[in-house]
Amino acid sequence: MNFDEFTGEVQHRLELPGTGETVRAIRATLMTLGQRIPEGNAEDLAASLPIEIKWYPTGAVDEHGQRFDWQEFVDRVSEIERADPADAAYHARVIMDVVRSQVPESDFHQLRDLLPESEDTENWGSLFELVDAEN
Structure with a gap:
């Protein structure tokens, strides 16, 4: 999938009005995820993404591997x-469903x-709700 197909799929599924809003949503999600996971894992994730967005998860220089919970993730995004x-x-x-x-x-x-589960109702498993719904 190239950049236009990827962003088009996200835009269609989110029913966003334009490419700018779509790219901002993709950037926010992948950059924040890149801050949470180790650098090597961010690189593995990015390797299969369109070149125009693969730097989002990897561009968090010296910021990879931060420890924050699901709520902090949502707040940052x-x-x-x-x-x-x-x-x-x-x-x-x-976006994670499309990334998948x-x-x-x-x-x-x-x-x-890499993303821990907890007893809380709002945890990292929430990020994968749509992925899990397809299985």
Whole structure:
């Protein structure tokens, strides 16, 4: 999938009005995810993405591997995207579902293993709700 197909799929599924809003949502999600996971895993994730967006998860120089929870993730995505937190969380779920269609299964499983589950109702598993719904 090339950049136009990737962004078009995200835009269609999120029903966003334009490419600018779509790219901002993709950037917010992937940059924040890149800050949370180790650099090597960010590179593995990015390797299968369109060249125009593969730097989003890897561009967090000296910022990889930060420890923050699901709510902090949503807050950061919301701020970057300039969206309501509920919308940002939904956008991140859809974007991860599209990302899942692009990356090797082993890399995606590694990503999931890096994000801890907890007893809380709002945890990292929330990011994969749409992915899990398809299985």
